[in-house]
Amino acid sequence: MTVIETRGLSRTFESRVRPRGFAASLKSIVKPEKRIVNAVRGIDLEVEAGEVLAFLGPNGAGKSTTIKMLTGILHPSGGTARVLGLDPARDRMKLAMGIGTVFGQKSQLWYHLPASDSFRLLGAVYEIDDATLARRTGELVERFALAPYLETPIRKLSLGERVRCEIAASLLHKPRILFLDEPTIGLDVVAKREVRVLLDELRREDGVTIFLTSHDIGDIEKVCKRAIIIHHGTVVVDESMKELKHRALKRKRVGVKWAGPADSSLPGLEPLKHTEDAAKYEVDTTKHRLEDVIKVLADRGEIVDLTVEDEPLEDIIAAIFASRSEEEAHVAAGARA
Amino acid sequence: MSRPALALRKYSVIASVAIREKFAYLASSTARYLTYGLFVFVFSRIWAAVYAGQASIAGYDRVMSTWYFIVAELPIFSFSAFFARVSEELKNGQIVYRLARPYGFIPASFAERVGPALLDLAVFGAVGFALGFALVGPPPVPAGLAFAVVPALVVSLVLSACLQFFLQMSLAMTAFRLEENDAFYWIYQKLALVVGTLIPIEFLPDAARAIARWTPFPAIAWSPARILVAFEPRAALSILGVQAAWVLAAALLSSAVFAAGRRHVVVNGG
Structure with missing residues (x-):
């Protein structure tokens, strides 16, 4: 069952350009100059019930604007959206x-x-009767381990504790979709891990559809099953996490250390970095057989250490994020497919 | 529980939680209560000097003018923060949670802001009445009518709170379209002070008074103060009727501003 569907969803913002100089400022009072920003440009999405989706993009890509349109906070400038x-x-x-x-x-x-x-207030806001609210609060307090600080003013909680309370508060009314x-x-590694475990539990046990934006690749790898990357307001990647991770498998990082000085130049393969007795390469396995590369490295001298790693998922996403236009983003996404 | 009862309950719970939060930090408002007390004392001295050579000005004697000031300042001190809080909420993006909830933006804001403001009013009222009794004796209420003055005064102050809320809300919601809207509130504040707060509108020149009567400003401070210092049942009912009409008009205005601005909400930065 499709729970989120958008067609050509877009949003533009208008902002006033602040002119420089006194005369230009005076002129702008009568005739203000405006700049149109296309924050989201024609996004098509379909999300099925129970999916756990990572919605990724660099700052200003249009992630938050999209979420705010899907939750009814912002009105779209164009296109349509249906949620539930x-x-x-x-x-x-x-x-x-x-x-x-x-x-x-x-x-x-x-x-x-x-x-x-806050839970009592939200219970009333979501029109939950007292008995159901008490039961639901009890369940969430247990699942999120909130009992030790449930009665402590929020200002006295750590950020991690507060975020647990925030997520619990958003689940009081048993939502079918959770937008995060x-x-x-700002969370430390332990608190991050706890939040990820909780989100994964929600997915497995309650079948909640989770729509997650995050800059943290760990969140995405641990929690999500599908990744959508938007950049410059458009979708540049929409595929399962398996497929995205498979991209990483196609590129290997090969590190080598020889017993003595060796020639690190290889035909058609530039080292990412090298010293006189060590080098690191990025090998596209669709172009170079890994076995052949290792053989050539062994021919250059006695190998004392050799490492072969997958390309970090973060690097794949970073390459797409770093593109300066929609076209470049598509090229970056395609090049790594 | 029926749907309307559930809907009503959500706003009453919002108000009660907001009042609880206000209680937690009531002491932080001490400076404001002291400032109000100081204003009352200073103005009672000013009126003492003004009335040294005359018994009455435009039908107000010294006791009436002092009590007028005490009551007229109550809505100003108690209900002036609506604009700043709502405007700030729109500008800093906190509005996202309000718009993502199953309640009306204006009714929820009303419950959250007006509830604690009425608690503030009770404290300011206690300070003002204690000072008034100490400085000029009891208010000039006709004998045997005190039982009618108190509810009329309370209703008038509550209507004043509602009017201030809807007017300030309307001004604050211009932030949906405008980057800077503080100037509107500055003008509003000054007009509210001049038209019926610092002095009764009867003190104004004829032309200014005639114009003032067609604005909502007398319904903010003049109405409750007039009810206390010159109580007459039919006049009080008329004053309350006019206040109620202004509240209705301001509520409609705020709904219209929200409907017009809603499409233009901008929330930047996550």
Whole structure:
């Protein structure tokens, strides 16, 4: 069952250009100069119930804008969106009953009050009766291990504890889709791991559809089954995590250390870095057989150490992120396919 | 529980949680309560000097003018933060959580802002009335009508809170379209002060008074103050009726501003 569907979804923003100089400033009062920013440009998406999706992109790619359109916060400038069969912009309040949201850079909890008060408030907001709310709160307190700090004012919690409370708060009404916008931002490795485990549990046990944006590749690798990369407001990659990881398998990092000085230049293969007795290469296995490369390296001298690693997923994504235009992003994505 | 009851419950719970938070930090408002007390004291001295050579100005004697100031300042001190808070919420992007919830943006903001403001009003009122009794004695309420003055005054102050909320909300929501909207509030604040807060509108020249009566500003401070210092049942009902009409108009205005601005919400930076 499709729970999210968009066709040509787009959003433009208008901003005033601040002129330089006194005369230009005066002129701008009468005739302001405006700049149109195409934050999202014609995104087509289909997400099935129970999918766990990583929505990736560099800063300013349009991730948050897309999430905000899918949750009814922002109105699209063009195209259509259906979430749980509803038009988010038109049926915002009805849709809110079926979705949960966590914005990592904002808080939905009352800063000076304990999480229990925020839960009580959200229970009323989502029209949950007292008995159901008590049961649901109990379940979430247990699953997220919130008992030790449920009655502590939010301002006194660590960031990791607060994020656990934020995610628990977003699940009180048993949403069918959970939108998470950079939920692990600022967390230490332990807290990040805890959040990932919780999200994975939600997927496995409750079948919640998870729509996750994150800059943390660990979040994506551990939690998600599908990756969509957007850049310059358009989708440049949409494939399963398996496929994305398979790209990494096609490129190997080969490191070699010889017993003494050796010639590190190989035909058709430039070393990424080298010293007189060591070198590191990136080998595209669709062009060079790994076995042949290792044989040539062995011919250059006695090998004392040899390492073969997959290309980090982060590098693949970084290459796409680094592109300066939509065309370049497509080329970067294609080149690594 | 029926749907309307559930809907009503959500707003009452929002108000009660907001009041709880306000209680937690009531002491942080001490400076504001002291400032109000200082204002009342200073103005009581000013009125004492003004009335040294005359018994009455435009029908107000010294006691009336002092009590007028005490009550007229209550809505200004208690209900002035709506604009800043809502405007800030729109500018810093916190609005995302409000728009992602199954409630009305304006009713939820109303419950969250007006609830704690009424608690503030109770504290300011206690300070003001204690000072008023100490400085000029009891307010000039006609004998036997105190039972009617108190509810009329309370209703008038609550209507004033509602009016201030919807007017300030309308101004704050211009942030949907404008990068900078503080100037609107600055003008609003100054007009509210001049038209019925610092002095009764009866003190204004005829032409200014005639114009002022067609604006919502007398319904903010003049109405509750007038009810206390010159209580007359039919006049009080008329004053409350006019206040209620302004509240309705301001509520419609805020809904229209929200509907017009909603499509232009911009939330940058995650």
